[in-house]
Amino acid sequence: MFGEILRGLGTTFKHMLQPPVTIQYPEIKRPVRPRFKGRHVLERYDNGLERCIGCALCAAACPADAIFVEASENTDEERYSPGERYASTYEINMLRCIFCGYCEDACPTQAIVLKHNYEMSFYDRTSAIYTKEKLLVDLAEGAEPAPRQVEPGTYDRAIPEMEDPV
């Protein structure tokens, strides 16, 4: 019997000596898996133009009807994205979103990506609606901001050339 107690305590001591599983969130944050689906961002190209072409396929794919897109036409005087069309309104209602990632799958330009940020809390419902300004990633260093004026004829494709269309 004594032996059994010792064995039990042994387990206890072993675990006492192991580093704790819990962490001091929010001071310390646990890294997430690479494929973790957190808050969305709207990506840009390296040159700073927006990837989103306002096609609303993400909204169509969304099972929770959380995404709302409105498109407008790019002009060379005021160009947001390389194609003909950009999203003039892009909203995701984070209260509705179930983080399934279908939007990411549907996106033909890899504009919307579920990143690793999972810290979303709101004081009211309206602030749960993430607008385009909130979703767009910051400009890379040295990249020009969009919208911008470009030489006519620089971008003459309806959608940017896709790297590897299936």
Next chain:
Amino acid sequence: MTFTEKYAAEIEGIMARFPHKKSAVLPLMHLAQHYYGYMSREAMEEVAAILDLDPTHILSLAGFYTLYYEEPVGTYVLEICNDLACALRGADEFVEMACDKLGVGVDGTTEDGLFTIKTVMCLAACDRAPMLQCNLKFEENLDEEKFEQLIARLRDEAANGRTPPTVVEKVAAYAKSTS
């Protein structure tokens, strides 16, 4: 003076040959092209007005048939065949070389107004490709050297004022002779 005024008698003659007005469109376009040198907007509008057609119809025909020119062309129109059989015998490279030599693109005209390069579909001389027709005259089995010789000869001809009829004149004459 517009072409309609100048050629009133000819126009009437051409129209009289056809039971339907519309059928006179191609010969009238040749006549108009002869007058203006190419199918200008005025030319198309005038032909359309004569035949009660929409000008777009004339534009469509001018686009369909290769012997109507929508832009002014040079004294010599070099029409190089780059259809499949000719392409296999190096027509594409030949076109590139010719363009480089004359310093113009396809459909372009040299600054002195002498040469226009165009590419055309089959001219039925596949076995003698690369070939071109210069103002409707065939030049066959060409290469860089022969092309240079041809250009030199034509330049010489032009410099001595011995220019042959232009393609537009030839086409118009032919259209007239067959009517």
Next chain:
Amino acid sequence: MNDDLVKLTIDGIEVDVPKGTLVVDAAKKIHVDIPVFCYHPKLEPVGMCRMCLVEIGLPMRDRGTGELLLDDDGSPKLNFGRGLQTGCTVRVSEGMVVRTTTEPVKEVREDVISFLLSSHPLDCPICDKGGECPLQNLTMEYGPGVSQMDYSLKMHNEKQVPLGDLIYLDRERCIQCARCIRFQEEIVDDPVIQFHNRGRALEIVTMSEPGFDSYWSGNTTDICPVGALTSSDFRFGARPWELTPVPSLSPHSPAGANIVMSTRREAKSGGRSVIKRIVPRQNEWVNEIWISDRDRFVHHFADAPDRLQKPLIRKNGELTEVSWDEALDLVAEKLQAHSTAVAGLSGDRLSNEDLYAFQHLFRRGLGSNNLDLANRRLAGGDVTAQVGLASGSNLQDLGAGDAILVVASDLHEEEPIWWLRVKQASERGATLVVLNLRPTRLDKYADYVFRYAPGEAIVTVRQLVNAAKVETDTAVDQLTAAADTLIKANNLVAFYGYEGLTYTETDTLAKLLANLLLLKNEDKAHAGQINSGLIPVWPHNNSQGAWDMGIHPALAAGYQPVEASGMDAATIYEAVHNGGLKALYVMGADPVGDGRMPNRGQLDFLVVQELFLTETAKLADVVLPAQSWAEREGTFTSGERRVQRYYQAISPLGECRPDWQIAAQIGERLDMGKPAFAASLLFRDLAKVVPQYKGMDYRSLAKVAEQWPLVGGDDVYYGGTSYKNEAGLGQQWAAAAETDEVGLFEVADGDTAVTTNLPLVRIAALYTPGTLINHTPMLADRLAAPTLHLYADDAQIIGLQDGGETVIQVNGRSLSVQVCVNGHAPAGLALLSGVPWFPGMAEFEIL
């Protein structure tokens, strides 16, 4: 067995179809899909795209005896030939066997799709057609699934080519089916777009000025099987699947064109649902599957930012926003106080419910018959009630042996739908007789064209009618010949308009034409027969409804004569000026802006109910904001007397209320009882009062029937993106002549004498500037600027030149106009387009 039917077998299903039917149509009738791109059931087949290739077998016959050859099992031996045939160009024949699902057919479909996609840019994500695209749908259904094409080898062409302000062309997306070109040529005869170049370089071009100059251009976007042609109105507006389709009616079309408004909530508009586009709704009795560009693009006024949103009352000389109660109380109080000197003027764009409630308020609530349309142009509503186009008619049925008469109207500018249907009837063999002051676009299709001199319209029509009365075998002149054809025609439809005519003259004209229809040939008059009768070319969508509802000083709702006639519009304007009237209620009209009423005269109280702060509204004491047609439901009655429903498409703007409700709420304050709870209930009430509408209600107006060709939904590849009609075909009310004997009309004498050498006539232009159309930005460049058309000799005499500008004085107003001397105007007549209407012929001076 019916000789006109042919029996064939398609995929094992036996089907009987009329002789001459194409194989694709025969298959469609039994819901077997043979995919097509270039074929369209309303167009002649061309067999260009090769998508409809199927196996077609014909029974074999013995060459000697002509007997059918039989197989061992007794079934006829079939000869399938050596290859596949295009189902869109082969017509059915007895015993034909069609196979649409065999391996060779599947294979060839895959090949055709692969071929079409070899140059197609695959920019579906941003294409306006994506989601309702035949190429997309058929690729999913019949395509090979994988591409053999290296994406980087695709041809690149120009992507944003505006063919004018209305239609965009994307050269890459075009699959060269020529549906658009054939539509423009065959259907509407505006061949302003054509193919240019050949092969892969083929493109659609236009040379017209402005580009793609046709009143029908929008329809090409509906039948384009890809996103090559898209409208600038809907450009990137929304994805098709996000739209809510709401069936409606054109608020401009007197023929009653059926439309669908595609709506969507929009962040830009603060979350309101707005109209994103308008597309046709199929109604083969009215507009088939086409609508004019006016009906398609003139909707922006409904969402305009300058719409009135709150009631206004003039306080200390300023119009100030107030509550509805305050405004309605004041209106009721003032109208009642002035009830002996009150009048009402209405527009004829409003719904039957609005017009009924308005006249009800005046007749019951105020005991006044001083009620009229603010701008009454065309008489004969009462005549039409007697001899109008008979119920059950369809202009599509007119053809050889029938006749159509068009008098004093330029249908192409006034109502393109009627122009199209008359043109098509003429092409099917109907005799078309056109009488007018000047050449119009209908002349080209007419068998007889009569040009009368100014001031001789009535005389000429009278001659025609008189000639028809006399039995002749040998026609002495064209007029007698025409009259003879008209009277002997199986069916006779007479259109009449108001070009160059005064109101009284149009009344005479209507009666003369009625008498023509009542004339008996072999004991049978045309009036009352199906596909025969009178059609007034009304200026607005519900002018007919205004007659039916009793917006008339002498006729109450349902054409019942009143005991004592009230003032008509002209008298009302007079009385406003000289103090005979104290209060005026204007609903949906702008008499000041139209130049009918110079100012508010000696009125004590003016109330205006409107969408916008019009010139009249600016002078008002009370302005009541009304809902546009898109914000509520109601009914319009077309010139063919078809009562049709429209539905609420967008949420009401601000505090706007429906016109009928406002009138009824004023009535409530005059002890007329509670307003109806809904438009449908008000319609039920009015159907009890108006005998012609007896038995109609919102449910009966919503009845539909199967129509050909199939459009929309699964058939989008076949008939185009027009919407299938699931919301009602409407009901035509019966003219008196259908059931009762109608006597000949007494006709007053003659025309108004013309006192000037060069009289001026206002002619219609589809895009005449006005409050509604001015809100459509893409039509801004096509609006008809005021233009004076002159005959060359006349222009020389008065010293004006083509292309010049001048200022003329007409009807007491000065107007700056462009001068046009290009053959529109006949000698001795000046024409003025792009201005508000004025009656008859005017004198003009050059300032």
